[in-house]
Amino acid sequence: MEVLEQIAIASSPFPIVDLTSPEPPTSGLHYPRTNTCNQKFSKGRCREFYSKLKTDFKPMQCPYGFTVWPVLLGTKPVAITSVIASPGLGGDAERARVQEFPKSRVDPARVKQWVDAIKRLITNGDQEREEEFVRRLEALHEIRRFNQIIKTNMERACENESPNDLDSARVELVRAHRASGLISLQLDALDLLANPSAAMTFMPKRRVLYRVVDKVCRIYRVLAETKGVRLKLTGYSTSDAQLDERTIHIIPSVFIDNAIKYASESETVDVHVKDDTGSDGAYIEVSVQSNGPAATEEEAARLFRSRGRGEGARRVAQGSGIGLTLAKIVADQHHGKIAASQRILSAERSEWAFSFKVPRI
Amino acid sequence: MLDDESPEMLQDLLSHGLAITHLRGTDDPQFQAVADGFYDLVLLDYGGVGLKFGPDEGLEVLRFLKRVNPGLRILAFTARTFDASKADFFRLCDDVVKKDAGIRETLEKIEYHLCEVLTPAYQFDALIRTLGVNVEQRQEIERAIGKSLKATDDREKAVAVAKKFAKGASAKVVEAIVLKTIELAVTAIAAGA
Numbered sequence: 058m059e060v061l062e063q064i065a066i067a068s069s070p071f072p073i074v075d076l077t078s079p080e081p082p083t084s085g086l087h088y089p090r091t092n093t094c095n096q097k098f099s100k101g102r103c104r105e106f107y108s109k110l111k112t113d114f115k116p117m118q119c120p121y122g123f124t125v126w127p128v129l130l131g132t133k134p135v136a137i138t139s140v141i142a143s144p145g146l147g148g149d150a151e152r153a154r155v156q157e158f159p160k161s162r163v164d165p166a167r168v169k170q171w172v173d174a175i176k177r178l179i180t181n182g183d184q185e186r187e188e189e190f191v192r193r194l195e196a197l198h199e200i201r202r203f204n205q206i207i208k209t210n211m212e213r214a215c216e217n218e219s220p221n222d223l224d225s226a227r228v229e230l231v232r233a234h235r236a237s238g239l240i241s242l243q244l245d246a247l248d249l250l251a252n253p254s255a256a257m258t259f260m261p262k263r264r265v266l267y268r269v270v271d272k273v274c275r276i277y278r279v280l281a282e283t284k285g286v287r288l289k290l291t292g293y294s295t296s297d298a299q300l301d302e303r304t305i306h307i308i309p310s311v312f313i314d315n316a317i318k319y320a321s322e323s324e325t326v327d328v329h330v331k332d333d334t335g336s337d338g339a340y341i342e343v344s345v346q347s348n349g350p351a352a353t354e355e356e357a358a359r360l361f362r363s364r365g366r367g368e369g370a371r372r373v374a375q376g377s378g379i380g381l382t383l384a385k386i387v388a389d390q391h392h393g394k395i396a397a398s399q400r401i402l403s404a405e406r407s408e409w410a411f412s413f414k415v416p417r418i
Numbered sequence: 419m420l421d422d423e424s425p426e427m428l429q430d431l432l433s434h435g436l437a438i439t440h441l442r443g444t445d446d447p448q449f450q451a452v453a454d455g456f457y458d459l460v461l462l463d464y465g466g467v468g469l470k471f472g473p474d475e476g477l478e479v480l481r482f483l484k485r486v487n488p489g490l491r492i493l494a495f496t497a498r499t500f501d502a503s504k505a506d507f508f509r510l511c512d513d514v515v516k517k518d519a520g521i522r523e524t525l526e527k528i529e530y531h532l533c534e535v536l537t538p539a540y541q542f543d544a545l546i547r548t549l550g551v552n553v554e555q556r557q558e559i560e561r562a563i564g565k566s567l568k569a570t571d572d573r574e575k576a577v578a579v580a581k582k583f584a585k586g587a588s589a590k591v592v593e594a595i596v597l598k599t600i601e602l603a604v605t606a607i608a609a610g611a
């Protein structure tokens with residue numbers, strides 16, 4: 058739920074029910090939830106009633122005579138309830154509630170005033186966030202434009218020295234060229250982070266996955282060397298898969314980036330690509346194996362699900378903890394499978410294997 | 419290359435043997451040649467290139483070019499790879515080349531698409547899509563092009579046959595595609611393909 062919607066519900070003067078999963082109303086700041094709601098909600102009629110409401114702000118009565126205004130606050134469907142409109146909607150149940158809870162009578166105009174004010178606040182907040190988002194995105198694009206200049210010039214310099222194999226040019230040039238490649242990869246990840254829904258516009262092309270992995274390995278070799286870690290690419294595959302070239306490299310990048318980050322000096326990061334066949338048919342698998350900080354079972358279970366890092370990972374290196382979430386977005390986009398496993402080596406270290414499987418054509 | 423900025427790698431691409439014209443926008447008089455089928459591939463930026471086409475600039479230009487010349491390969495050439503508001507632009511383009519892709523990667527993509535586009539079969543298919551003809555008309559055009567492969571004089575006849583079915587399609591685009599189809603077929607035959 059958005060922050061503004063959460064604030065609106067928490068600070069509502071009236072009791073509110075969340076219509077996405079109806080529970081007894083939360084008490085309002087000025088109108089507390091009545092005892093009737095406390096007693097009757099668990100009986101089942103209320104839950105059934107709230108789960109069928111449409112958020113058209115038409116006042117109606119709950120099964121026990123309270124007035125209910127179902128409304129959409131931002132993206133959140135809620136119902137203002139546990140109060141009695143004055144003038145009311147009529148009926149014996151309502152009359153009984155008025156006698157029981159005279160202080161729960163409310164002028165419908167005040168309810169409307171509050172709802173309108175909250176809706177305005179949410180709309181304005183959304184607009185501000187949108188503008189801020191566009192500003193940040195524009196900064197990313199500017200960096201990419203500058204990176205174009207760096208990469209082209211470094212590529213030129215490497216090509217002048219070693220036309221057949223850029224990586225055989227002077228080490229300083231190769232490092233600068235590959236560093237620019239790293240910036241591109243990080244920008245792609247940031248771009249995707251800013252627009253995760255855009256990844257759902259899947260633009261697949263028939264491509265060889267091995268080539269993507271090989272390129273990413275070449276780019277990360279510089280980082281690995283700086284850290285004294287050996288980055289090894291083994292296996293081979295000439296198979297095609299339906300790949301979105303805007304995003305696919307994010308998966309091996311995240312795997313390799315994490316592996317190098319958490320490996321100790323002189324350890325090896327093993328990247329392996331292979332063709333295989335499983336119960337779901339033929340696939341290509343990229344796996345990255347390396348040693349890193351151990352994670353608790355709970356931490357391991359939410360590796361791809363939520364942003365954040367384990368305690369052990371936080372102790373070893375800095376990071377945003379967003380990489381694997383992005384990798385999962387890209388894996389889902391490609392109808393692929395992403396997985397992680399660890400073999401505990403000591404209290405603090407584990408052998409990790411991250412893998413991604415995508416259907417082979 | 420349709421880009422309001424000067425791409426850093428332009429000179430490098432030229433030195434690799436590509437014939438490239440850099441236009442800063444659709445106001446450039448040379449833009450008409452793009453629409454007329456003179457080029458095989460367009461690298462198209464989104465912003466600042468086609469204000470007269472509408473607020474969606476690159477997307478409007480893309481739609482226009484695809485409408486008048488469906489066989490033209492158009493690659494998005496942009497720094498904005500995941501801008502949700504530009505989703506249609508990326509979806510309708512044939513591929514995406516990021517502005518910081520580097521010389522080799524850009525070259526690789528261009529060559530990949532040129533290899534696909536520069537075949538008689540692709541061009542003939544593009545011609546049929548442009549004209550929207552039925553099976554009999556298609557066969558008539560096919561026969562005319564077939565004859566022109568043997569005698570250079572028949573090229574104009576082949577163009578005339580295709581133009582006969584042009585209806586709403588641009589005569590210049592039709593002529594360009596027919597001649598490209600013939601040239602590529604002649605080259606392929608000479609190479610023994």
